[in-house]
Amino acid sequence: MFASALRTRLPLVFGLLLLGWLGTSLTPSASAQSVDAPRVVLNDIAFSVTVSDPDQQLTPGAQIQVGSATASLEPDGSTWTAEGLVVEETGAYTVRLVQGGTTISEAATRALPGVVSLLPPLLAIGMALAFKRVIPALFLGIWVGAWMAAGFSLSGLFVGLLESLEIYVVGALADESHVAIILFSLMIGGMVGIISKNGGTYGIVERLVGWANTPRRAQLATGTLGVGMFFDDYANTLVVGNTMRPVTDRLKVSREKLAYIVDSTAAPVACVAFVTTWIGYEVGLVGTAVEGLEGFNQGAYSIFLSSLAYSFYPWLALYFVFVVANSSRDFGPMARAEIRARTTGQVVSAEANLDKAAEEDNDEMRPKDGIPLRAYNAVLPILVLVGSVLAGLYWTGIDAAGSDASLREIIGEADSYTSLIWGSLLGVLTAGALSVGQRLLSLEETVEAWYSGLKSMLFAMIILVLAWALSDITGVLHTAEYLVSVLGTTLPPGVVPAIIFVLAAATAFATGSSWGTMGILMPLVVPLVWAVLQANNMADPSNYHIMYSAVSCVLAGSVWGDHCSPISDTTILSSMASGCDHIDHVRTQLPYAMSVGVVALLVGTLPAGFGFPWWLSLLIGAGLLSGALRLFGTPVDTQGEAAVSPSSDESSQPQEASMPST
Structure with a gap:
């Protein structure tokens, strides 16, 4: 009976399967096209929509419709793009792919007022400054941004909370370059843990205090090391901060001053040096x-080199670091921090919010009792780290650029993240081999020291990941595009570089990312500058200085905003490497960064846009900064050049100075 029923119904079953297959195969090609529309757009700000067409079934004349806005799709292989779409009203929109008068695919987007795109970063910055708690401030900014992206509603508030981690934090961790930075930072922390435990760090301290036996010399030595670590800002920050902290602590230099020197000799020197990990990124941008600029044929690297003369903020920031260090004068909150450190020995403020885990690990980081304090046990791993990074840059660069390329081109094409990981691994292995080989530490003690150093980095890594996630939020909300639109496009040519400098600084301050700001603004402002020059009949070599200055202002303005922002990754790393409360670092550095930035803008960038000699602007700017420090600065060394002896009674030293925490 069962077999009979099966034979009776088998044709019906096959018929249904055949109809299902035919229905699938005959489905209109709409399912083959996928519309990729921004999740959020801003009123009166142009946006683009892409359509993937793997089966190549779209034809010329296909359009994207959003409300009353319509734009034709332009092909690029299997992808089509519609640009210049603008909506005027807030609310939900349906993005339609139309071909031959028929809608064949749809997507959804939501339009918001442009000004609200500033809310997440401004909220995070305000909360961080007001409550001195960076992690809750960053997470609140991410949550509010995710809520805005999900829609302003009660349900969107909950969805935004979930998506804060699900999409944005996970997305920050999924980025390969971010993972490389995290891994490099953790390995650096582990290396510092080993060289602290094996006595190498104290060996450096004993050697350095032979010359750096005053607060002034300690600050100058820190600045010199910072310039020496020119090839990468992350390596600069982590190595210099951790290495010099025991020296400056012993000589009663505040952690705030150490963090300022470390921060202000990291990105500025990496931004202008010829051979750095920034070169490839900057030249690539x-x-x-400049691709497609009609009438402008200069090469990218040549433009970059020509722009260095107009990088007023990085040059003046480096100059001001050494002027401040040499003068023994400070102003604003930094002066109060330095006077506190000199008079009371407290290198951190009483209200400082330091990483408790790192502070508790200080005993673990002390040199092992009875072992010799040999400086080379720290110097050799650091040299291996630096040398390996440089060798890695050359190795990966020559593989990409070719054997006939110049050194600058090789470094420009190098894989900086791979090089940093290689260098940090070899540095750790060298530190471990020296410790075990000399029987200073057992293998188990070496691993424990490495882990102690690594643990002290975790708090900063959490902040760093949240800062990246917030930067992604500002990208989703088109914060940079809104800032560009506010300025407009009808600008006097000579003023354009100055406006770009302010715009880049504002964007970097709001997003906390100098590299992100460069990547967002460079493709926007360079064509704008060339269009302004053409509109004013100035598109000739005699006015190329405006283009050079504009390019430099994207880079320099990004660094300026990055220095001022409490959500900046390099600012966070500087605080962490220096053992300084993060908000204290931002609060004390801000007046210095603002002073240099204003001088760079008014004395450098603005006059240079009208043809004033760049070298004369640098000289005048340097003179003004020196004069301002002399006029407004307060002497913080009450006994002038009186040395703080490294052999003085331990009871007079701050507790933090007796241990090289990471």
């Missing part, structure tokens, strides 16, 4: 930005 410039090259992309």
